Amino acid sequence: MAVEIAIISGKGGTGKTTIAAAFTAISHNLVTADCDVDAPDLHILLQPETKKTAEFQSSKVALINPETCTECGLCEEKCRFEAIHPPRVNAISCEGCGVCAYICPEKAIEMKPRTSGFLYESMTRFGPMSHAKLLPGEGNSGKLVTEVRRQAQELARSNDQDITLIDGSPGIGCPVIATVSGIKLGVIVTEPTLSGIHDMERVMTLLERFRVHTMVLVNKCDLNSENTQRIEQICAKNGVEFLGKIPFDSIMTESMVAAKTLPEFDPNHMITHSLKSMWDKITEFVSSE
Ligand code: SF4
Numbered sequence: 269m270a271v272e273i274a275i276i277s278g279k280g281g282t283g284k285t286t287i288a289a290a291f292t293a294i295s296h297n298l299v300t301a302d303c304d305v306d307a308p309d310l311h312i313l314l315q316p317e318t319k320k321t322a323e324f325q326s327s328k329v330a331l332i333n334p335e336t337c338t339e340c341g342l343c344e345e346k347c348r349f350e351a352i353h354p355p356r357v358n359a360i361s362c363e364g365c366g367v368c369a370y371i372c373p374e375k376a377i378e379m380k381p382r383t384s385g386f387l388y389e390s391m392t393r394f395g396p397m398s399h400a401k402l403l404p405g406e407g408n409s410g411k412l413v414t415e416v417r418r419q420a421q422e423l424a425r426s427n428d429q430d431i432t433l434i435d436g437s438p439g440i441g442c443p444v445i446a447t448v449s450g451i452k453l454g455v456i457v458t459e460p461t462l463s464g465i466h467d468m469e470r471v472m473t474l475l476e477r478f479r480v481h482t483m484v485l486v487n488k489c490d491l492n493s494e495n496t497q498r499i500e501q502i503c504a505k506n507g508v509e510f511l512g513k514i515p516f517d518s519i520m521t522e523s524m525v526a527a528k529t530l531p532e533f534d535p536n537h538m539i540t541h542s543l544k545s546m547w548d549k550i551t552e553f554v555s556s557e
């Protein structure tokens with residue numbers, strides 16, 4: 269099985285995906301998995317060519333059979349979501365709870381599976397990629413994350429790759445829990461702001477609970493040197509490895525505008541060299557395990 273490394277952040281907007289894309293470009297020898305299924309954006313930088321698309325069905329929607337429905341109105345009365353108006357169902361409002369099908373005296377309602385999203389198997393200029401998209405309003409993001417990881421492991425096996433690099437979602441909710449359970453290493457990308465520190469500590473606790481080895485990287489470290497120092501102290505206090513820091517530099521934005529990873533955009537830039545050293549530390553840890 270390939271070793272799974274997740275890049276997570278706790279807080280959104282810290283540069284997690286940019287860093288994940290840069291590591292993908294540096295390594296050239298891994299499977300990339302975008303587990304931010306609610307708002308995936310790694311594909312913008314990696315521009316994958318989709319090889320396979322599979323429907324992800326995780327919820328159901330009520331369907332009335334007009335031939336057996338007597339329009340007694342019981343289902344409309346009991347539906348808490350005001351989604352059913354016999355003989356019609358508002359598929360957007362229907363939460364798929366199944367109450368209507370359970371109480372219908374004529375057994376005129378069937379619960380039909382519906383498409384909640386899509387799972388993609390793709391190829392980027394750096395190698396295979398597993399990613400997905402949850403449709404608006406759909407739940408079960410954790411289940412779709414699990415599918416992305418499963419597919420990434422299959423791709424790693426068939427392509428003889430040792431590492432799956434995961435771009436996780438922000439926060440500490442269901443998709444993040446599904447991302448970090450059972451992984452080898454979690455790299456937290458944070459920023460030196462109060463919310464960045466707060467959310468880093470929350471995700472640090474989560475990784476500790478799941479017994480995941482943790483490293484911390486501070487992006488835009490020069491925006492507040494005191495806070496960067498505080499992050500280093502928090503890491504030391506909690507026995508978490510401080511991976512390194514990256515200063516703010518408009519080249520990050522310039523590379524994104526060019527739809528390139530930083531190592532492609534400027535292979536000799538100081539930040540590219542920093543990221544290479546950090547990736548070396550990551551792979552050293554992985555191979556020492
Ligand atoms: S409860 Fe059944 S029979 Fe009554 S209106 Fe609803 S679908 Fe029709």
Ligand code: SF4
Nearest residue numbers: 347362363365366368
């Ligand atoms: S499945 Fe639940 S939400 Fe959907 S129409 Fe029936 S009672 Fe309403």
